Amino acid sequence: MISIGLDIGSVAAKGIMLDSSRQYSVMIPTGWSPRDAGRQLINRLLDSSGYNEVEVDSITVTGYGRIAIKQAARSVTEIRCHARGVAEICPGVSTIIDIGGQDSKVIHIDESGRVLDFAMNDKCAAGTGKFLQVMANALEIDVSELGEAEDLNTKVSINSMCTVFAESEIVGLFARGTPKGGIIAGLHQSVGKRVGSMAKRLGVKEQVAFTGGVAQNQGIRRALEQELGCRIIVPEVCQFTGALGAALIGRE
Amino acid sequence: MSNHTVEDFAIIRQVNVMRIKESKEQGQKVVGIYCTYCPQELILAAGAIPVGLCGTSEAPIALAEETLPRNLCPLIKSSYGFAAGDTCPFFHFSDLVIGETTCDGKKKMFELMQEIKPVYVMQLPHVHQNENSFNLWVEELRSLRTWLEKNLDTTITDEGLWKAIDEINQETAAAKAICDINQMNPPPISGLDLLTITWSRSFNSNKAEVIEMLKGVREEYINNTVTDNIGRPRVLLTGCPVGLGSEKVVRLIEEAGGSMVAMENCSGYKTLELQTERNQDDPIVALARKYLQIPCSCMTPNPYRMELLERMIEDFRVDAVIDLTWQACHTYNIEAHDVGRLVKSKNIPFLHLESDYSNSDLESLKVRIEALLEMVEK
Numbered sequence: 001m002i003s004i005g006l007d008i009g010s011v012a013a014k015g016i017m018l019d020s021s022r023q024y025s026v027m028i029p030t031g032w033s034p035r036d037a038g039r040q041l042i043n044r045l046l047d048s049s050g051y052n053e054v055e056v057d058s059i060t061v062t063g064y065g066r067i068a069i070k071q072a073a074r075s076v077t078e079i080r081c082h083a084r085g086v087a088e089i090c091p092g093v094s095t096i097i098d099i100g101g102q103d104s105k106v107i108h109i110d111e112s113g114r115v116l117d118f119a120m121n122d123k124c125a126a127g128t129g130k131f132l133q134v135m136a137n138a139l140e141i142d143v144s145e146l147g148e149a150e151d152l153n154t155k156v157s158i159n160s161m162c163t164v165f166a167e168s169e170i171v172g173l174f175a176r177g178t179p180k181g182g183i184i185a186g187l188h189q190s191v192g193k194r195v196g197s198m199a200k201r202l203g204v205k206e207q208v209a210f211t212g213g214v215a216q217n218q219g220i221r222r223a224l225e226q227e228l229g230c231r232i233i234v235p236e237v238c239q240f241t242g243a244l245g246a247a248l249i250g251r252e
Numbered sequence: 253m254s255n256h257t258v259e260d261f262a263i264i265r266q267v268n269v270m271r272i273k274e275s276k277e278q279g280q281k282v283v284g285i286y287c288t289y290c291p292q293e294l295i296l297a298a299g300a301i302p303v304g305l306c307g308t309s310e311a312p313i314a315l316a317e318e319t320l321p322r323n324l325c326p327l328i329k330s331s332y333g334f335a336a337g338d339t340c341p342f343f344h345f346s347d348l349v350i351g352e353t354t355c356d357g358k359k360k361m362f363e364l365m366q367e368i369k370p371v372y373v374m375q376l377p378h379v380h381q382n383e384n385s386f387n388l389w390v391e392e393l394r395s396l397r398t399w400l401e402k403n404l405d406t407t408i409t410d411e412g413l414w415k416a417i418d419e420i421n422q423e424t425a426a427a428k429a430i431c432d433i434n435q436m437n438p439p440p441i442s443g444l445d446l447l448t449i450t451w452s453r454s455f456n457s458n459k460a461e462v463i464e465m466l467k468g469v470r471e472e473y474i475n476n477t478v479t480d481n482i483g484r485p486r487v488l489l490t491g492c493p494v495g496l497g498s499e500k501v502v503r504l505i506e507e508a509g510g511s512m513v514a515m516e517n518c519s520g521y522k523t524l525e526l527q528t529e530r531n532q533d534d535p536i537v538a539l540a541r542k543y544l545q546i547p548c549s550c551m552t553p554n555p556y557r558m559e560l561l562e563r564m565i566e567d568f569r570v571d572a573v574i575d576l577t578w579q580a581c582h583t584y585n586i587e588a589h590d591v592g593r594l595v596k597s598k599n600i601p602f603l604h605l606e607s608d609y610s611n612s613d614l615e616s617l618k619v620r621i622e623a624l625l626e627m628v629e630k
Contacts, residue, residue, distance in 0.1 A: 064615065079623035103616065115627050117596070120620055 002051060003058045005246030006041050007078065008034045008065025011101035011129060012213060014243040015041030017049055017056075018251060024049045025240055034065025038073075060250035062242050064102065076249055078242050079107055079118050085245030086209050087113025089235050094205035097224065097232070098241075099195060099214035101129040106199045113245070119202045126161040127194035129214045135187050138167050139180055147217040150188055151181025158186040161194060185219065192223025199228060209233045211241045256468030258445045261452040268303070268455050269341045275301060276345055281404050284346030284369075286331060287354055288518045288546055289376055291393060291539045293420050293528070295350075296459070297412035298400045304454030305349070306340035307331035308495030310609035319364060325581045326609040327493060328357045335368050342455065343369070348403055350396070352376045354550045355583060372399050380544060380551050390540040397536065413535035417528045419459040426466035427453060428524035433473055434513045435568050438481040440473040443489075443502045443512025451495045451519040484511035485628035486569055490561060490591060491576040492584050493518040498609050501576050501617065508622045514568045516561055517576075522547060525560070549583035557587070558594050565598060571628040572601040574621070579608040601627040 007014045008030060017024040026044040030037045038061065046053060059073035062081040078098075086096050087109055096107040104127045108116040125131050129143075136143040156178055160166040170183050191214075199208075208230060214220055215238040225232050235241060272282055281300040285292065286307065295302035312333025313326060319336065320329055334340035343349070351362035352374040362373045374392050377385035397408050427450060434441050441449075449469060456462045487510045494502065494517055505512045516522055526545055532538035547557035564570065573595045577585045588604045595602040603624040607613055 064619075077619050077623040077626060079619070080626045115623065117602075118620075118623060120616065 001058075001251055002056045003060070003247045003251035004042060004045060004056055005081070005243045005248070005250060006038050006059070006061040006063070006066075006069070006073070007081065007240075007242035007246060008038055008061065008063040008068070009100050009102075009213070009242075010064055011133075012239065013037035013041055013063070013065065014240050015045050016240055016243040016247045017045040017051075018247045019049070019051070022049075023244075025237070025243070027239060030065060034068040037065065038069040058250035060246040062246045074250065076246060079105060079120075080115055081242045081245030081249065082211060083107050083109040083115045083245065084113040084248050085241035085243070086211060086235070087111065088244060088248060089237065089241065090207070090209050090233055093207045093209040093233065095199065095203075095208045096241075097195060097199055097208060097210045098212040099127070099129060099191070099210075099220070100212040101133075104128050104195050104198065104212075104214075106195075106202045108202065108205065117202060119198050121195075121198060124161075125163045126166075127191050127198070129212070131163050131166070131191065132187065132214065132217070132220075134163050134167055135170060138170055139174075139183065141180070141184075144216070146184055146188070147219045149181055150185040150219040151179065152185050154179050154182030155185035155189065156182050158183070158190045161190070166190070188217070188219035188223045189226075191220055192227045196224055196227030199224075204228050204230065206230055207233060209235060211235060211238045213239050215239075255472055256465045257472055258448050258469065260465055261449045261469070264452040265455045268457065269345075272301060272303065272342070272345050272457065281347045282342075282345045283400070283404075284343055284349045286350070286358075287352050288523045289352050289354060289543055289548070290350045290374070291396070291543055293413055293416035293535075293539055294393070294397055294400055294408060296416035296419065297408045298404050298406050299412075300347075300400070300404055300406075301457040303342045303346065303457055305331065305343050305346070306334045306497075308451075308493070308609075309334075309497035311497075312337050312339055313609065320361065323580055324357050325355075325492075325578045326498070327578055327581075328361050330498075330609065332361050332365060335365055348372065348400070350374065354548060355581070357580070370403065372396060376550070377544070378550055378552055380554070380556070386540065386544060389544050390537055393536050393540050393543075410535050413539075414530070417530070417535060417538065419463075421527050422463050423453070423459050423466070424524055424527060426463045426470075428521070430466050430470045430473075431514060431521055431524060432567075433470060436478075437486075437569060438478045438484070439486065439511055439513045440476065440478045440481075442481065443487075443506050443515075444499065446512065446515065447494065447499055447502055447519070448496065450515070454519070481511045484509055485571040485625050486511055486513045487625075488512075488514050488516065488561075488564055488568060488570040488573045489520075489576060490516040490573060491588070492578040492581050494576065495519055500609075500611065500614065501574065501605060501607070501621070504614070504618055504621050505574065505625075508618065508625050510572070510621070510625050513570065514564055516557070516564055518548075521560070521564060522557075549581075549587040554587065558590060561591065561594060562598075565595070565600065570600065572603070572624050574624065575602070575604045577604065577606045579606060
């Protein structure tokens with residue numbers, strides 16, 4: 001049984017292929033066409049595994065771009081896929097916090113990876129990867145370096161939740177000579193508070209796993225741990241849990 | 253009994269605009285209403301035409317926002333926008349309008365609406381089970397009666413009121429009977445048809461005809477074999493009022509493979525169990541008793557809504573509950589917490605949505621609704 005799971009996010013597209021013994025994974029930028037990204041993922045997975053497309057038994061797609069390739073594949077929501085993927089790699093997790101490019105969500109799961117309850121952020125970009133991307137641009141630093149660059153000793157508080165207002169707020173702080181590291185620590189705390197309050201609203205049951213592209217940022221993880229008062233696990237493949245869940249659901 | 257289909261309900265508004273225009277030309281008066289708390293019986297007994305007014309479309313909101321704050325419930329903005337732009341034919345033909353103090357947004361909006369038409373704002377108490385509230389509400393209905401008599405230059409008799417009470421009781425029973433057939437599995441009526449029927453009926457002022465139509469369409473559904481809705485998760489929608497124009501969540505539920513079997517909201521089931529008792533001497537007291545029971549979130553506390561929901565979950569064999577709050581509707585928004593607690597205690601998946609009339613959040617609503625239905629499937 002060969003199963004492919006694709007997670008077409010707003011920023012990154014992730015693909016996982018499972019055969020009877022091995023797992024192949026690919027990640028590319030989604031770009032402007034989710035359909036092309038999906039096609040590319042499939043081709044790359046076929047290339048690296050050496051399988052022919054006709055040998056693939058199931059393709060399951062999730063993420064915001066799933067609609068674009070619905071015809072070719074089965075579509076499942078990212079909520080169910082993350083739940084299934086995390087249950088596979090982190091047994092014992094009851095709460096998942098996922099922060100992606102354009103949304104953040106909190107999911108309660110049981111040991112089999114069944115979704116028990118979930119919450120998602122509202123329309124705006126506050127508490128998402130997009131928020132951090134805009135702030136990183138304003139600070140002229142790559143978004144992947146934010147985690148390393150924070151300085152808790154000079155941390156300031158960023159009060160605006162709105163991405164546009166927060167951007168002007170940090171431009172103001174910059175003008176006053178506040179060091180970058182302190183501003184970054186403030187931004188991390190702001191995302192931690194925003195997502196943390198959503199998690200508390202739903203209820204936080206340990207253990208807690210943190211997934212999505214933003215989970216790579218250790219500053220956000222620390223801020224979330226502080227906000228929730230518990231340790232948070234970040235799976236090594238934190239960006240792939242959705243794609244893995246999709247591949248597993250396809251196989252089942 | 254004559255046969256009726258959902259299409260007859262879909263065209264009610266068109267047909268009734270023409271009828272109302274003709275009736276007005278013959279000297280009949282029209283009274284526009286916004287809310288299920290408004291006792292239509294008084295209007296009928298005054299020999300006037302009661303008609304529901306528009307407030308479920310996004311179209312007039314931009315105009316309303318020239319006056320009203322953006323961060324206000326879309327229903328209030330839509331209602332005001334239709335009035336201010338004169339784009340709701342029913343408002344246009346209304347001689348009088350009746351509003352009520354259900355929420356802060358509405359009561360202040362009605363102050364502005366008074367510059368356009370004569371509006372009577374009923375002071376609705378917000379505590380159900382309290383004698384002072386009840387007495388206040390009785391007095392409010394008496395004042396409304398006097399106001400209607402004066403402005404319509406007529407007399408509202410007790411006899412006329414009892415006759416109107418019978419009519420509305422029958423209409424309510426007929427509306428309940430059609431909703432109740434969706435307790436069957438599979439449900440005979442799709443969510444959109446259910447909404448079309450229950451919402452559109454308020455635009456037909458000929459109560460005898462509406463009752464006949466409701467009975468006819470019920471027969472039609474009962475006699476037809478259902479092939480569409482088999483095996484779909486059965487969803488109960490509760491929360492803020494929904495009508496055609498603001499039905500996006502109903503559409504999304506059905507597009508995602510669910511079946512909206514019942515609606516606990518104003519145009520739906522919320523008021524359908526309530527009948528005006530005939531064992532009173534005074535019809536005003538009887539009416540006050542019925543209307544004050546309506547389980548709107550503006551009441552505190554609001555236990556009957558929870559009882560009703562609990563019963564509906566059983567009766568309609570509900571697999572999942574969606575609670576829809578329109579943006580800035582604080583009372584429904586806060587009450588969603590209680591609703592969630594009730595639904596989850598029954599181990600039924602629950603989803604609270606906060607939205608407005610725009611289509612800007614369709615994708616994010618869709619993923620939430622699909623995820624909710626996935627929780628049922630497994």
